[in-house]
Each structure stands twice: as C-alpha cells, then as structure tokens.
Amino acid sequence: KVTNAAAQLGLGPFDNGTREDLIKANPDIIIIPSVAYTSDGTTPATAEQLYSDPALQGVKAIANRRVFFVDSSQVMTYSQFMTRAMVSMAQNIYSK
Template sequence: IPLKLPQKVSAEQILAIKPDLVIVQENSNTAFIQSLKDVGLKVYITKIPTTLDMVRKRIIKLSEAVNEKKQGSIVIKELDKKTTFVKEVTDTISVSDKKILMGYSLLGVFGSAEGLFNDICINAGVTNGAALACLVRGEHLSKEKIVEVDPDVLMFSDYSSTQEGDTVLFRKEVLSDPALQSIKAIKNNNIIIIKDRYRYAASQYIGDGILDIAQKTYPEYFKKNKK
C-alpha cells in the first residue's frame, strides 16, 4: 500500500486521496462520520463484531459493498475451512481434558464474556478464564480471582509498545509473581504466545487466531489430526 494515513486523520486528508468508499466502525466519532459525508464521501458503517458469525457477516457485506462478492466467498471459504478443522479436532477432546485459558495483555488479564476474544476461545475449544471470573470490560482482574479460577493455560501476545522486549519482561513478571505460583498454568509451565493481532482479529484472520490458540493449547491432538 503506497499511501498510509496517520491514525488521527481529518476528513480533508481522506478526501484528498479521492476514495471510492470510506469504511468506518459504528463506534467512530459521529461528528467525524458526518464530516466525511459533508465533503461528499460515500461512507459504509460496519458493526463492531463480537462473534465469529458477526465477522463472517461483515466480510460478506463488505465484499458486496466493494462489488467483490466472488472474492468475499473465497475468503469465507478459507475462514470456514480453518474453523471447521479446529472444531473437528476439539470435538474429539474429552470434557476432562478441555482447558481453561487466561489471556494477558500488558494491562493484565483481558477477555470479558461480551467481547470477541471470548468467542475466539469458544471456537478454539477452550474456556475463557476471564469470562469464568466474570471480568467486566474495562476493569482489571484481581490476583485472588485468577487463583480462584486456576487456569490451565496462560496466554500472552508478542505485542511490544514502548520498550524493546517489554512483553518478555512483563511475562517474566507475571510468571514469577509469588501470589500466582499455585495456579496450574504456572506449576505446569503451560504458557503459550500468540501474535498480538490475533487477540481481537475482527477480519478473516480470526480463523488464524482460533487455529493458533487451539493448536498451542492442544498440541497432542493436532499432531494426530494434521491437514
């Protein structure tokens, strides 16, 4: 992509590149959306997906909006191939072998029951520990709650913000925390790392996120079911 706009961009800057269509999420500033319309731009507003099914529907709608319905079908087919494969494998796992996974960002445990990550977990065949602990969106989970849930797996992302390797330091901090040494994930060294973009993959890449989490949580099952 030769031209990349900054994260904070004005309607005039967008107008200058003469786009055929501007796609925005419904949580975008309403005044900004109106300013796009006021300068004569065609605007397509999408819902914020919180489930795999919503992501699928958004892909289909967007493919229709840009007159690429055939290409949209190809993308959906590839997505469904990955999620179907994961379901086929995880359906063979007994209830007693299913894992509770707790995901960490640099701000702490994340993944409320209402969010997209929770549905990613469901489709990956794992129980989202944050939802189990009734984490409220925007709030933090106490160490007492983490110990109470006792997750089988801790998941970290490879995200790095201001310092090189800050996720590595953060991960060491969590794993060496005296208050968390009793949980199964730390006792069994059951730690997985995923690409940060998979945490809230609201595009076709949600399939890659689901597959990656499932394969890393249940490696022994996926070794037996290679495709």
C-alpha cells in the same frame, strides 16, 4: 473442554483481571495478548514475570509453564487474520 475462566469470574472481553482473579480461577492454561490495548497504557505481563511471581506458584498454568501469547493484531480485529489466532490458540491449548 476449554472454558473461559475470565468470563466465569464475570470479567468482560476488555477487562483486566487481577492476580487475585488468576489465583481464584487457577487455569490450566493462560493465553495473553502480545499487546494490551488499555486506557491506562499498561502492558501484559511477560511469561517470566508470571513464572517468577511467588503469589502465583500454586496456579496450575504457572506450575506447568503453560503461559502462551497470541498476536494481538490477529485477535483484536474482525478479519481473515482471526483464523490465524484461532489456530495458534488451538495449537497451544492442545499441544502436550
């Protein structure tokens, strides 16, 4: 079963969560857009930044190295390309 941990924390589709949110959610998998479209111009963390963050070492996705990126152009648009993002996410979620 796949659940949206960000939504369970009350975050909206375009909200940025904090490190504290990530620790609280303790997800099995983290999926990050390849490019962030934020008003403050921040960019998403790289997997290596997350893996090396001492505060996140107890998070299951970090401990098991299950951080994946999805092409932003495929998920931030309403087009046929969204199916590519769905396939990519499914492959990452269900791969062992």
